[in-house]
Each structure stands twice: as C-alpha cells, then as structure tokens.
Amino acid sequence: MNDVLLTLSKSPAARNVLGALKLPIPLPEPLARGDGAWVARPLEGATVVLGGAGKAELLPAITGALAEAGATILVDDDARVAALRDAAQAHARPVRADVADAADARDRIQALVFDATGIETVDGLRAAYEFLHPRVGRLARSGRVVLVGRERASDAGAQANAVRAALVGLAKALAKEIGKKGATANCVAVAPGAEGRLAPVLRWLCDPRSAFVTAQPLAVTARAKLPGGNGKAASTPYVRPLDGKVAIVTGAARGIGRATALALAAEGARVVCLDRAEDSKDTSELARQIGGTALLVDVTAADAPAKILEALGERGVDIVVHNAGITRDKTLARMKPEHWDAVMAVNLAAVVRITDALVPRALRDGGRIVCLSSVSGIAGNVGQTNYAASKAALIGYVDALATQLAPRGITANAIAPGFIETRMTAAIPMMIREAGRRLSALGQGGLPEDVAQAITFLASPGAQGITGSTLRVCGGALIGA
Amino acid sequence: MASSQSKRRAVVVGGMRTPFLKAFTDFTRLDTIALGVAATRALLAKHDLPYRAVEGVVWGGVILPAGAPNVGREIALDLKLDPAAEAMTVTRACASGLQAVTLAAAAIERGEADVMIAGGSDSTSNASVQLPQQLVHAFAPLALGKPTPGDYLAALAKLGPVADLVPRRPQIAERTTGEVMGESAERMAQRWEITREAQDALALRSHQHAAAAIASGRLAGEVTKVDVGDGKWVHTDGLVRGDTSAEKLAKLRPAFAKDGTITAGNASPLTDGGAAVLLMSEERAKALGYKPLAAFRSWAYVGVDPADQLLIGPALAVPRALDRAGITLADCDFVDLHEAFAAQVLCVVKAIGSAAWARARLGRDTAVGEVDPARLNVRGGSIALGHPFGATGARMVTTMANELAASGKQHAVLGICAAGGLGAAAVLEAV
Numbered sequence: 036m037n038d039v040l041l042t043l044s045k046s047p048a049a050r051n052v053l054g055a056l057k058l059p060i061p062l063p064e065p066l067a068r069g070d071g072a073w074v075a076r077p078l079e080g081a082t083v084v085l086g087g088a089g090k091a092e093l094l095p096a097i098t099g100a101l102a103e104a105g106a107t108i109l110v111d112d113d114a115r116v117a118a119l120r121d122a123a124q125a126h127a128r129p130v131r132a133d134v135a136d137a138a139d140a141r142d143r144i145q146a147l148v149f150d151a152t153g154i155e156t157v158d159g160l161r162a163a164y165e166f167l168h169p170r171v172g173r174l175a176r177s178g179r180v181v182l183v184g185r186e187r188a189s190d191a192g193a194q195a196n197a198v199r200a201a202l203v204g205l206a207k208a209l210a211k212e213i214g215k216k217g218a219t220a221n222c223v224a225v226a227p228g229a230e231g232r233l234a235p236v237l238r239w240l241c242d243p244r245s246a247f248v249t250a251q252p253l254a255v256t257a258r259a260k261l262p263g264g265n266g267k268a269a270s271t272p273y274v275r276p277l278d279g280k281v282a283i284v285t286g287a288a289r290g291i292g293r294a295t296a297l298a299l300a301a302e303g304a305r306v307v308c309l310d311r312a313e314d315s316k317d318t319s320e321l322a323r324q325i326g327g328t329a330l331l332v333d334v335t336a337a338d339a340p341a342k343i344l345e346a347l348g349e350r351g352v353d354i355v356v357h358n359a360g361i362t363r364d365k366t367l368a369r370m371k372p373e374h375w376d377a378v379m380a381v382n383l384a385a386v387v388r389i390t391d392a393l394v395p396r397a398l399r400d401g402g403r404i405v406c407l408s409s410v411s412g413i414a415g416n417v418g419q420t421n422y423a424a425s426k427a428a429l430i431g432y433v434d435a436l437a438t439q440l441a442p443r444g445i446t447a448n449a450i451a452p453g454f455i456e457t458r459m460t461a462a463i464p465m466m467i468r469e470a471g472r473r474l475s476a477l478g479q480g481g482l483p484e485d486v487a488q489a490i491t492f493l494a495s496p497g498a499q500g501i502t503g504s505t506l507r508v509c510g511g512a513l514i515g516a
Numbered sequence: 517m518a519s520s521q522s523k524r525r526a527v528v529v530g531g532m533r534t535p536f537l538k539a540f541t542d543f544t545r546l547d548t549i550a551l552g553v554a555a556t557r558a559l560l561a562k563h564d565l566p567y568r569a570v571e572g573v574v575w576g577g578v579i580l581p582a583g584a585p586n587v588g589r590e591i592a593l594d595l596k597l598d599p600a601a602e603a604m605t606v607t608r609a610c611a612s613g614l615q616a617v618t619l620a621a622a623a624i625e626r627g628e629a630d631v632m633i634a635g636g637s638d639s640t641s642n643a644s645v646q647l648p649q650q651l652v653h654a655f656a657p658l659a660l661g662k663p664t665p666g667d668y669l670a671a672l673a674k675l676g677p678v679a680d681l682v683p684r685r686p687q688i689a690e691r692t693t694g695e696v697m698g699e700s701a702e703r704m705a706q707r708w709e710i711t712r713e714a715q716d717a718l719a720l721r722s723h724q725h726a727a728a729a730i731a732s733g734r735l736a737g738e739v740t741k742v743d744v745g746d747g748k749w750v751h752t753d754g755l756v757r758g759d760t761s762a763e764k765l766a767k768l769r770p771a772f773a774k775d776g777t778i779t780a781g782n783a784s785p786l787t788d789g790g791a792a793v794l795l796m797s798e799e800r801a802k803a804l805g806y807k808p809l810a811a812f813r814s815w816a817y818v819g820v821d822p823a824d825q826l827l828i829g830p831a832l833a834v835p836r837a838l839d840r841a842g843i844t845l846a847d848c849d850f851v852d853l854h855e856a857f858a859a860q861v862l863c864v865v866k867a868i869g870s871a872a873w874a875r876a877r878l879g880r881d882t883a884v885g886e887v888d889p890a891r892l893n894v895r896g897g898s899i900a901l902g903h904p905f906g907a908t909g910a911r912m913v914t915t916m917a918n919e920l921a922a923s924g925k926q927h928a929v930l931g932i933c934a935a936g937g938l939g940a941a942a943v944l945e946a947v
Contacts, residue, residue, distance in 0.1 A: 075821060103876070105824075125876035127707045127825055127867070270879075 038456065038472060041065060041479050063478035064217030067177035068485070069243040072301040075274050076105025077242040081145035084133045084170055085119070086111035088162035089153025093183055093230060095122040097148055100234035101241065102128040104273075106145070109133035111166055133170075144170060146179035146241045152225065154184075154198045163205060174213060179241045180220035182206050183233070186254055187224065199224065203252045210250035210511045214476030219249035219511075228257040235271050235497025244492070247453075247485035249476050250511035255500035258437060262401030262444035262499075276495040278303035281352050283343065285334055285389075286359030288314035290457040291407065293321055294483035295356055298491045300325035304354060307346055309334070334359050334385035340392030351397040354494045357386045357406045357429075362459070364418040375421045382425035387432070394440065401444040403494045406433055407486075408449040408505055414515025426451075430505045437503030446502035448493050453509025454480040476511025525798045526621035527808035527947055531635075531914025532559040533791035534742045536902035537754040539640035542744050543788035548577055548906070549584065551742075551790035552591040552637040555907075558740030559633065559792045560595070563806070571629040573603035574620045576612030576636030578905035579643045580605065587637065588616075609934035610856065611817070612636050613791060613909025614942060620795045621812040630800035636906030637790030690935065693823050697856070697935065698772035698783060700826035705777050705859035707825070708866050712777040715858035716765040719782040719899045721889075722855055726896025727758025734895065738914050755785055755902040782858040787902030791910035793917075798947070808947045809917035813927070814840035815942035822937035827860040829939015830931030831867035832877060835884045837941035838929060845885030848943075849925035852912050854932040855897035864931065865892075894919065908932065913944070920946045 043049040044062035069077060083106040087094045094115065099122040102108055108123050110116055113132040123130045149166050153159075163182065174180070184202040185191075191199070206222035213220060221240055225233050232255050239245055240253075272278070282299045286292040287308035296306045306327035310318040315331050322329035330346045332339050361381045363374035386406060398404070411419055412426025429449050436447035454460060454471040460480065463471065472480045489508045492498055534554045537543045543551065552575060560570075575588030584590050589603035608615040613636030620634035689696045705715070729735045730752060741751045760781070770776035771783070801808045816836035818829050830853060838845060845851070845868065853861050867873045868884040875881060895915050898908055909932055916928040925946065932940040 076824065079823075099876070121870075121872040124708075124870055125872035127704070127828070127863070127873075129707060129709050 038479060061215060061473075061478055064176055064215060066217045066246040066477065066479075067243045068246045068482075069488075073244070073273055073276060077238070077244075078145065079105035080107070081105070082107045082109060082142045083146045083148060083241070084109045084111065084144050085148050085150070086166035087115065087150035087153060088159055089155070091115070091150040091153045093150045093152055093225065093233060095119055096230060096233060097150060097183065097237060098122040098130065099125055100237050101146070101148070102126040104238050104241065106241075142173070143175040144173045144178060145175050146181065147171070147174060148181045148237065148241075149183065151182055151184040151198070151202055155192065155195050157194055157197060160198055160201055163202070167209070171209070171213065174216070174218050176216045176218065177243065177246065178213070178216070178218040180206070180209055180213065180218065181237060181240050182220075182222045183237070184222060184224050186226045186256070206252070207250040207511075210476045214249065214478060214511055217246075217477065219245070219477075221249060222252045224252060224254045226254065226256040229255045229500050232257070232500030235273075235495070236500060238273070239492045239497070244488040247477065247481035247508050247510050248489060248506070251507055253501065253506065254504055256502065257500070259441045259446045259499055259502045260444045271497045273497070275303035276497065277354070277491070280304045280354055280494075281307070281347070281350060282354035282356065282494065283307040283309060283330075283347065283352050284356040284358055285309045287321060288317040290459065291452065291455065291483045291486045292356075292358040293317075294487035295358060295490050296321055296327065297325060298484065298487040299354065299356075299494060300327060302491055302495070304494075307352070309343070310359070334389065335380045339385065340389050343389060344392060344397055347397045351399045352393065352402070353399050354403045355390070355393060355398065355405070356490055356494070357389070357404070359385070360407060362419065362422050364422070366418050367420045370421065378421040378425050382422070383428050386429065390436070398445060403498075404433065404436060404440075404445065404447040405490050405493050406447075406449045408451040410451050410453045410507060410509050410512055410515050413451055413505075413507070433505070434503040441502065444499070446493070446498065448501060448503070449505040450486060450489055450493070451505050451507045451509065452481065452486045453507065453512035455486060456480045456482055474513045475509065479510060481508060481510055524625050524627060525811045526624040526795055527798050527801050527811045528913060528917040528944070529794040529796050529801055529806045529808050530559065530563055531738055531791065531793040531910060531917065532562055532740050533738060533907060533911050533914065534789045535739055535750050535753045536787050536789035536904060536907070537750065538902065539786040539788055541754060541788075542748070542750050543639065543742075544641040545745060546639060546742070546788070547581060547642045548579065548637045548639045548790070549581065549587055549590045549594065551639055551788060551904070551907075552587055552635065552792070553594045554740065554742045555635060555637065555790040555792040556591055556633060557595055559794055563794055565631075565794070568598045568600075569631045569804070570597055570601045570633055572601055572620070572623065572632050573597070574616040574632060574634040575603070575605045576607065576614070576616035576906040576909065577605060578607060578609055578612055578638050579640065580607065581642070582644060607906075608817070608940070609936055609938060610854065610903070610905050611909060611932045611934040611938055611940035612906040613911070614815075614913065614930065614932055614940050615817070615909065617793050617795065617910055617913050618812070618815045618942060621815075624795060624797045630797045632795045633792055634795060635790065635792035635910040636908075638904040638906040639788045640786040640904070641788050690822050690826065695826070696772065697826065698778055700822075701783070701857040701859050702772045702776045702778050704825050704827060704863045708863040710777070710859050710862045710866070712766075714862055715777055715782040716762055718855070718858040718861060719765055720760060720762055722858075722893060722897045722900040723757050723760050725894060726753070726756045726900035729895040730756060731758070738918060753901055755787065756896065756900045778857055778859055782899065784856055784898040784903035787904045789902065789904035789907045791907040791914060793910050793913050809921040810928070810944040811947050813943040813945040815940070816840060818939040820937040820939065824937075825863070826935070826937055827856055827933040828863060828867060829933050829937060830854075830941060831864045831873065831939070833939035833941035834868060834929055834931045835878055837943050838884070841927075841943040841945075843927060843943065845887070845929070848927045848929045849891060849923070850894060850916055850919055850928035851887050851892045852916050852928060852930045853893060853897065854903070854908055854912065855893065855899040856903070856933055858899060860933055861897070864933070909940070913942070916944050920944060
C-alpha cells in the first residue's frame with residue numbers, strides 16, 4: 036500500500052538528491068486534495084485564466100461559476116473584459132485582461148479554462164493552441180485545464196464534429212504532459228439546452244476534490260429532467276449539497292465504500308451503510324461515526340431487496356451507490372463455474388435486482404444511482420474475464436437506466452476507478468502493482484477518497500447534467516484510455 | 517414585523533446623543549455606562565418625561581464592562597428611573613444600537629410596552645486590556661484553590677514563550693478569520709474596484725456634510741453637552757474636520773496594505789460616545805401630547821460569510837427591509853449608510869446598483885436601485901462624526917427621524933454593516 040516514490044517526492048531533500056543523481060525515476064507530484072466537506076469558495080484567491088474562440092457563448096456562465104467559487108478572473112483578450120464584467124460582479128470579482136505586460140501576467144495560474152464552443156472549422160482549432168501555448172508553463176502544481184466544447188454528434192457539420200473530437204484528443208495528450216506536476220486536463224462537452232448545467236461541473240473539475248480525474252471527456256446534457264421545474268443553476272447548493280438526503284452505500288465496511296459513506300455524510304446525507312454480517316463490526320462503527328444506519332445484508336441473498344426496502348422505510352432513498360464487488364481471478368480456461376457465478380452474482384445480478392426493487396418503490400424523483408465499474412471493465416485484464424464482464428456490463432446498464440429514469444429527474448452513472456490504493460490493490464504482486472501506479476498521467480495511485488469525492492459529486496444536485504455516463508477516476512491511466 | 521397594516525405603530529419621539537470624541541481624549545474617564553447616562557439624561561430632560569412613564573430600557577453595546585454587562589439596567593439605576601422599569605443589553609457588533617432600537621419598537625408593536633428608551637454606547641477608551649487566556653488558565657488553579665509549591669511550578673511549565681503572555685491591545689479582528697476589519701474592507705475595495713480617489717471623495721463629503729450640519733445648528737438639537745469633570749464641558753463633536761480637503765486626504769498613507777487604498781482619513785476612527793432614542797406607541801405619544809418625528813416601517817438583519825465579504829451585509833439587508841416595507845429604493849428620500857469605511861459604503865452602493873448582484877444574491881432580475889448621492893448620508897456619517905460602536909444605530913435613527921420631520925419627506929432607509937458578517941437595515945416613515 037505504501038508508495039515509496041510518492042513518499043520520497045514529498046521530501047524536498049530526497050527530491051534534490053534524486054535530481055542531482057539524474058536517475059531516470061520520475062517522481063510523482065503529491066496531489067493537492069481538498070480536506071473535509073465542500074466549501075463555498077474552493078478557489079478563493081486562485082487565479083484562473085479564461086479564453087475562448089469566436090463567440091465563446093459560454094464564457095459569461097463560466098466566468099460566473101468560477102467567480103462564485105472565489106477565483107480571480109483573468110481573460111485572454113482585452114475585448115472580452117467588458118462582456119464578462121457583469122457575470123463576475125455578481126460575486127464581487129473584477130475581470131482583468133491576461134496580457135503580457137499586465138502585473139497579473141506573472142501570477143501562477145490555478146486553472147486554464149477555454150470555451151471552444153465557437154469553433155466551427157478546422158482552422159479555428161488554432162485558437163486553442165494560441166490560448167494554451169503561452170500559458171501552460173504558468174500552470175500551478177495541481178493546476179487544472181478544462182476545455183469546454185460541444186457534444187459530438189454524427190449529424191453535426193463534418194468539420195465542426197472533427198473539432199469536437201479534436202478537443203478530447205488535445206485534453207488527453209495535455210493531461211499526460213502536465214501530469215508530472217500533478218495537474219489535470221479534462222474536456223467537457225455541453226449539449227444544446229444544457230448550458231445552465233455546466234457551472235457545477237466546471238466548478239468541481241477546478242476543485243481540489245477532483246484531483247485524480249484527468250484526461251477525461253465529460254458530457255453535460257439536458258437528458259435528466261430538472262427536478263421541481265425551473266431549478267436555476269444559481270440556486271445549486273455548494274455547501275452541504277446533500278443536506279436532507281438519504282443515501283445507501285453497499286459494501287460500506289471498508290475501502291471505497293467506507294470513504295464514500297464518510298464523504299456523503301460529510302455533505303449532509305443520512306447514510307445507510309450496507310455490508311455483510313461478517314463485517315458487522317466495521318459497518319456498525321462506521322454507521323455510528325457518521326450518524327447513519329448499519330444494514331447487515333448479503334446483496335446476493337434472495338431477501339436482500341426486501342430488507343433494504345424495509346430499512347429505507349416510507350421516506351425512501353435519494354442516492355444509491357452500488358459499490359459492493361468481488362474478484363475471483365483466473366484465466367478463462369482455468370476458471371471454475373463458481374468463480375464466474377460468484378462475481379456475476381455480486382457485481383452485476385445483485386445490482387440489477389436491488390435497483391429493480393428500489394426504482395419503483397423507494398427511489399425518489401431527482402434521485403441518483405451510481406454504480407462502481409472499473410477501468411478493468413473498460414480495458415480488460417488477464418485473469419479477469421468474469422470481473423471485466425461484470426464491470427463493463429454496468430456501463431451499458433447505467434446508459435439505459437439513464438434514459439428510463441430521465442423523466443423523473445433521476446440520473447444513473449458509473450464510476451470507473453483506475454489504480455486505487457486499497458487492500459485489494461495492495462495484494463497485487465509488486466511489479467504489476469508498480470506498473471499500475473506509474474502507467475498513468477499522474478504517475479501514482481489514487482486514494483479511496485478520490486473515488487468517494489467523484490461519487491459525491493455525481494450524487495450532488497449540481498450533477499443533474501451528467502447521466503448515463505461512465506466517469507473514470509484513474510489519474511489518466513494509460514490502459515483502456 | 518412592522519407593516520402598514522399593523523394596528524400598533526412604534527414612533528420615534530426624539531433622540532439625543534453625547535458629542536462623539538476620539539478615543540483617549542476628553543471622554544477617557546467616562547465609561548460606557550456614564551456615556552449612556554449622559555445621553556439618556558439629556559433625552560429625558562428634553563422631553564420632560566414623567567418619572568414613571570418609561571417601561572423599559574434596551575441598550576446596545578460592543579465593549580461591555582465585565583463587572584456590569586447589563587449596561588441598560590445600570591443606566592436606568594444611575595438615572596434613578598422607576599426601579600419597575602425593566603432593562604436589557606444587547607450586542608450585535610456595530611448594529612447593536614439599531615438592534616436595541618428595533619427591539620424596543622418590536623415590544624411596542626406587540627403591545628408589551630408603550631414607552632421605551634433604546635440606544636447604545638461604547639467607550640473604546642475603557643476597553644479592558646485582557647490578559648492572554650493561556651495566562652489566566654495557567655494561574656486560575658493557584659488563585660482559586662489551595663496550591664502547593666509544586667502547583668506553582670506546574671503552572672509556570674504550562675506557559676509558552678513570553679511573547680504570548682504580554683497583554684495585547686484589543687483589535688477589531690474577526691475571531692474566525694483572524695482578519696482585521698480594515699483588511700477585509702481592503703479586499704472588498706479590490707474586488708469591487710473602488711479607487712482611493714472615490715473613497716477620499718466620500719470621506720470629504722462626510723466631513724463637509726457633518727460640518728455644515730453642526731455650523732447650521734441642525735445637529736445641536738440632538739447633541740447634548742457633557743460634563744467631563746474638573747468644571748470642563750464638552751459641547752460638540754470632536755472628530756469633524758470641515759476644513760479637510762481632497763489634497764490632505766490624498767497625502768495619508770494606506771493603513772492596512774502596502775499599496776492599499778484605506779487610510780485613517782477614509783475610515784471611521786475609534787470613538788467614545790452614547791446615543792438614546794425615545795420610542796412610544798403612536799397612541800401613547802398622542803395621549804401624552806408629543807409630536808412624533810417618524811415611525812418604524814420595517815427592519816431586517818442578515819448574515820454573510822465573514823471570510824468572503826465581511827461588510828457587504830447592508831446590500832442584502834436594505835433590499836429586504838425595503839421589501840418588507842413595500843417600497844423601493846426610489847421611494848426613499850434619504851439613504852443613511854453607516855460609514856465603517858468609505859470603501860465599504862461604496863461597495864454596498866455598487867452592489868445595490870448591480871443587476872448581476874441582484875440576480876446572484878437576491879434572486880431578482882433588476883438591481884435594487886441607484887443610490888442618489890444627493891440623498892446619501894446628508895448629515896455626514898461615521899467617518900466624520902466617529903463611530904462609538906453601540907451608539908451609531910441610535911444616532912442614525914435620531915438624525916433620520918429629525919430629517920423626515922424637518923423636511924416633510926416620506927421615507928428614510930438605514931443600513932449598517934457589522935463584524936461577524938452581519939448586516940442591518942431599517943425603514944423609517946413620516947408620521
């Protein structure tokens with residue numbers, strides 16, 4: 036579990052020694068992560084530079100979102116200052132031009148955000164280069180790059196669609212370049228009509244709590260109906276966003292499940308912590324710690340759905356996190372049927388049965404379903420045909436669920452963790468473990484808290500625009516990308 | 517809450533205050549109780565109030581004397597009011613005075629009382645210099661128990677570096693953020709892009725309006741002379757500088773940041789003073805033969821995150837009070853904003869005039885309104901007059917009530933920012 040290189044890299048002395056020796060060991064950059072619950076202004080005092088191409092219609096909304104998050108806003112072009120002033124002033128932030136001779140031009144940049152929605156032609160793409168090229172060197176450690184574009188669509192203009200695809204490639208490549216300083220690069224595609232849902236997503240991508248999400252394309256859509264009619268973006272809660280919500284987390288006793296229960300509770304949710312009776316001690320202690328409820332049930336048991344419904348009671352549930360999962364690794368030729376069956380039963384069949392029971396009877400409108408998939412499900416791993424199949428299945432499952440539940444304002448998403456430092460990964464043989472850690476843009480494993488934060492974000496009201504998708508929390512893992 | 521429909525209306529019969537003096541000058545030997553007594557005695561004398569008429573005293577203060585924190589009661593007892601008159605003391609930082617006045621108004625509206633005295637006072641000169649808590653905690657067992665020699669050694673061992681133990685002068689620093697109020701104001705000035713020139717211009721106006729009000733005798737009716745001992749009397753405010761100029765203000769050095777904009781000249785100074793207001797139910801005022809100056813229409817108190825914009829509260833409280841009064845900013849003939857700092861007033865004015873602010877913070881599409889400079893702080897403000905924390909609210913109520921009565925105009929709105937990220941506002945209407 037102990038990452039020696041990461042430990043070394045936290046010591047300035049060790050960094051100097053290794054630097055002087057010129058050893059070909061790339062030291063991973065320790066990531067800045069947000070401690071504790073969400074805060075009103077995660078970017079207080081941080082400098083963010085905004086840029087855009089053409090009309091850049093989303094820039095005012097982007098400005099407003101980041102000004103509200105506390106950022107000092109600079110913009111690439113003098114001519115845009117006047118147009119963005121109003122949006123920033125709503126949160127009492129000025130907007131200044133990021134021009135070469137300005138005093139701010141020497142400031143470290145916490146985030147570079149580029150609105151590419153105005154790019155229609157291949158020539159127009161150059162604007163992205165022109166914005167990023169002079170500034171990427173000023174990006175701070177654990178900084179952020181976010182490219183905002185339009186959703187790819189086969190019925191779009193061919194050049195426009197090429198541009199949209201190009202942005203994803205650009206973000207992924209840039210993520211690998213800046214990963215060594217702990218910085219991330221992601222791309223957000225905004226569907227028509229979903230512009231008002233961008234702000235919370237952008238805010239989260241710029242927050243330290245998204246530290247391990249990099250090289251990802253995210254789609255923000257208008258698929259899931261807004262609960263309660265006109266829910267304006269301005270009223271999105273950012274402090275204790277889950278106040279008054281009830282959540283259930285399966286496999287809550289340890290690892291990612293435990294971190295998730297803690298994170299959801301920190302944002303105000305009452306959490307039902309579900310795990311097997313064998314883990315009653317850990318589960319009960321966790322439930323006591325967060326003021327939640329322990330529910331000792333084997334998710335594969337025939338009466339599991341009924342017991343969960345009973346525990347949730349009349350009030351029902353707002354957030355369902357299907358986290359319980361197991362591995363029974365063997366190459367397919369050697370795999371016994373019980374290995375196949377056990378993995379399918381826990382990782383897939385139980386998810387479907389429990390969801391089927393909860394959706395009509397307990398899951399409230401505007402609710403959230405999050406399934407724990409895996410990068411292994413996306414890329415495949417030797418010895419994990421069963422596991423990969425079960426985890427890949429969830430990707431298709433949430434996509435269809437999302438469509439089904441959209442009219443009720445419910446979103447369904449999968450999270451695909453990459454290499455996360457847990458008891459499960461600590462058991463992997465050393466060489467393979469090292470490869471898992473280093474073969475990624477950030478050059479290190481993630482923490483259960485990184486996954487928990489991504490789940491918490493998807494569970495929050497601000498994530499209404501994200502549904503049917505699979506979000507990788509993988510530090511930019513090279514496999515399956 | 518007050519509204520035009522309420523049966524009972526609380527009216528302002530009158531108000532009096534002491535002169536406001538710079539801390540550690542002629543009022544140094546008067547504590548907050550003595551200042552309150554001086555203001556209230558003048559108020560009672562001016563209105564020739566019957567001995568048993570006063571039913572209660574509500575007082576506001578920020579630096580409360582440790583031995584007698586219920587300043588309101590001490591004032592009543594010192595003045596030999598009827599002991600049956602009840603009294604309390606409230607604290608809401610710089611909005612304490614307004615809080616006291618609106619609590620009295622609320623009691624009258626609810627029918628709990630018909631005649632109340634409310635006000636506030638503060639003596640910055642008499643803020644107790646506190647021993648560091650570490651010292652107190654270390655030595656308390658020695659003072660309160662039967663210590664052995666070993667206990668003395670143990671107590672000494674608990675103490676840290678000497679620097680931590682030296683008693684410190686009190687600072688107006690936020691407890692949660694550690695930020696001195698001037699630093700918060702400086703950050704707000706940067707965020708709202710308020711220039712030094714604009715701040716100095718507002719400070720200059722404050723002095724000029726206050727000086728004119730004193731020179732014309734307009735303020736004489738609400739300021740009493742105070743006996744400071746040794747046969748000496750203080751007759752008038754000590755901080756107003758009618759002869760200051762933009763050039764003089766421009767020469768002052770920034771006080772809170774190296775290239776900052778806030779100076780001693782465009783901030784309110786540490787001040788000693790007290791102010792008292794006589795409130796009655798409308799019927800009782802008429803029955804006793806008084807002609808009220810103004811009535812309370814509404815008020816509002818709000819809180820904001822002190823780590824964000826500590827002093828922006830009035831930009832939320834003013835629109836809320838206006839809504840409750842059922843009027844708009846344009847209906848207000850006078851706008852009186854407490855001047856903690858010129859920068860803070862200008863930030864509030866800018867926020868009130870911003871549609872973007874209204875959308876983000878008030879959930880409405882249009883700005884609260886432009887503040888007409890001709891209606892703003894027409895008799896000067898806290899920068900020129902000074903700011904004894906607890907007294908300011910009562911001073912503003914008195915000045916605006918007199919202004920409405922003298923001008924025959926309809927409405928005045930008051931706004932006060934306060935430590936802790938609090939904001940206060942009230943709407944007065946003509947009777």
